[in-house]
Amino acid sequence: MPETRMRTPLGRAIGLGSAKEGVQHWWMQRVTAVALVPLVVWFVIWVIILTGSGADRAAFIAWLRDPVSAAVWVLLLIAAFYHGALGLQVVIEDYVGNEGARLGLIVVMRLMALLGCILGIVAVAKLSLGA
Amino acid sequence: MASETRPLSPHLQVYRWQLTSVLSILHRAAGLALAAGTILLIWWLVAAAIGPGAYAGIRDFLGSWIGLLLLFGWSLTLYYHLCNGIRHLFWDTAHGLELPQVYAGGWTVLAATAALTAMSWIIGLIHWSA
Numbered sequence: 001m002p003e004t005r006m007r008t009p010l011g012r013a014i015g016l017g018s019a020k021e022g023v024q025h026w027w028m029q030r031v032t033a034v035a036l037v038p039l040v041v042w043f044v045i046w047v048i049i050l051t052g053s054g055a056d057r058a059a060f061i062a063w064l065r066d067p068v069s070a071a072v073w074v075l076l077l078i079a080a081f082y083h084g085a086l087g088l089q090v091v092i093e094d095y096v097g098n099e100g101a102r103l104g105l106i107v108v109m110r111l112m113a114l115l116g117c118i119l120g121i122v123a124v125a126k127l128s129l130g131a
Numbered sequence: 132m133a134s135e136t137r138p139l140s141p142h143l144q145v146y147r148w149q150l151t152s153v154l155s156i157l158h159r160a161a162g163l164a165l166a167a168g169t170i171l172l173i174w175w176l177v178a179a180a181i182g183p184g185a186y187a188g189i190r191d192f193l194g195s196w197i198g199l200l201l202l203f204g205w206s207l208t209l210y211y212h213l214c215n216g217i218r219h220l221f222w223d224t225a226h227g228l229e230l231p232q233v234y235a236g237g238w239t240v241l242a243a244t245a246a247l248t249a250m251s252w253i254i255g256l257i258h259w260s261a
Contacts, residue, residue, distance in 0.1 A: 030220065030223065033220060034220065036213070036216075037216075037217065040209060040210075041213075041247065041251070044206050044209060044210070044251045045254050045255060047202070048202065048206065048251055048252060048254070048255030048256075048258075049255050049258040049259070051190065051193045051194060051198070051199075051202060056186075056190075057179055057183050057186040060179050080169065081169070084162075084165070084166045087162045087166070088162075088166055091159065091163065116170070119173050119176070120172070120176050120177075122180070123173075123176040123177045123179065123180035126180040127176075127179055127180050
């Protein structure tokens with residue numbers, strides 16, 4: 001049997017190989033998308049209700065005092081920011097040609113997404129556990 | 132540079148606008164808008180956590196006509212990205228990829244977006260007046 005290799009001689013010589021990530025990015029985009037499907041409808045209706053003239057901060061807090069609501073909020077924040085970071089990464093990779101700028105933007109975007117997510121979770125925790 | 136004299140592939144403006152490409156472009160644009168919208172979402176949450184004064188500020192902004200317009204645009208954008216995202220998940224199963232089905236799915240997404248947005252605002256407005 002002759003040895004069959006998919007890799008080119010140049011590819012072998014450079015030796016970078018794959019990044020061992022495979023379909024991780026693509027797959028997690030789908031997983032977070034599926035998680036967000038039921039969360040989004042619930043969320044939009046609540047946001048509209050809470051911005052109404054009759055609703056004040058007490059109504060918001062009462063909503064987050066319910067442990068199930070608070071847990072769903074945290075789940076939503078994690079799934080949304082994860083999904084958003086994956087999507088923004090693809091957009092940056094598509095339109096930013098310069099490799100340094102591309103890498104830098106991705107790192108800054110990811111840190112911003114992490115910051116937003118943590119800010120949201122801390123705020124939900126504070127409102128839920130007593131503000 | 133030699134690369135500047137090379138012929139380029141046809142640019143977007145030579146193509147007639149069609150549902151397939153418009154919905155695809157809108158999906159990415161909606162994703163970008165929603166990412167920007169998370170800033171407002173986190174501002175809202177953090178203001179509530181800070182205290183009544185901070186919360187009153189953001190609530191007055193969201194309750195103003197500019198705020199309500201933003202909120203309506205946000206709900207429409209989110210529902211579009213949601214519905215078209217479900218269409219993408221369906222495509223991932225290698226179903227519905229024939230051209231007539233792609234068009235039928237596209238119109239379904241637009242109808243579902245309008246229906247979900249209308250439903251959410253009707254429910255929300257009922258609670259406002261209650």
